[in-house]
Amino acid sequence: MMLSVQVKNARGEVLRKIAADPGFEPVLLGVDAAVHPHLAVLDPYGDTVFNYLQVKRLLLELDTYGPTSGVPEAFLEELRQLCRLVLDGTHRFLWFIGS
Numbered sequence: 001m002m003l004s005v006q007v008k009n010a011r012g013e014v015l016r017k018i019a020a021d022p023g024f025e026p027v028l029l030g031v032d033a034a035v036h037p038h039l040a041v042l043d044p045y046g047d048t049v050f051n052y053l054q055v056k057r058l059l060l061e062l063d064t065y066g067p068t069s070g071v072p073e074a075f076l077e078e079l080r081q082l083c084r085l086v087l088d089g090t091h092r093f094l095w096f097i098g099s
Helices: 052-069 073-087
Strands: 004-009 014-019 047-050 092-097
Antiparallel strands (some): 004 014, 004 092, 047 092
């Protein structure tokens, strides 16, 4: 699986994008949906879109997911930056594009 992560506005314009770390596979690695409900819905083969309310909660999940996941902190920080970009404006969405 190779995810890309994008911030798009309501017109579908990509404001910023990154490639996910190859080790970032929360669903395929069996992330606990009770603890990380937003990470547990990332579709590794399709698209998953979060609005600003979901992004706020995703940021909280990343703080607890990161230390136990084995995913490099550098990637998780890039993902947090994309989350903050969504929250810094209006009509912005965080897209996880699966393959």
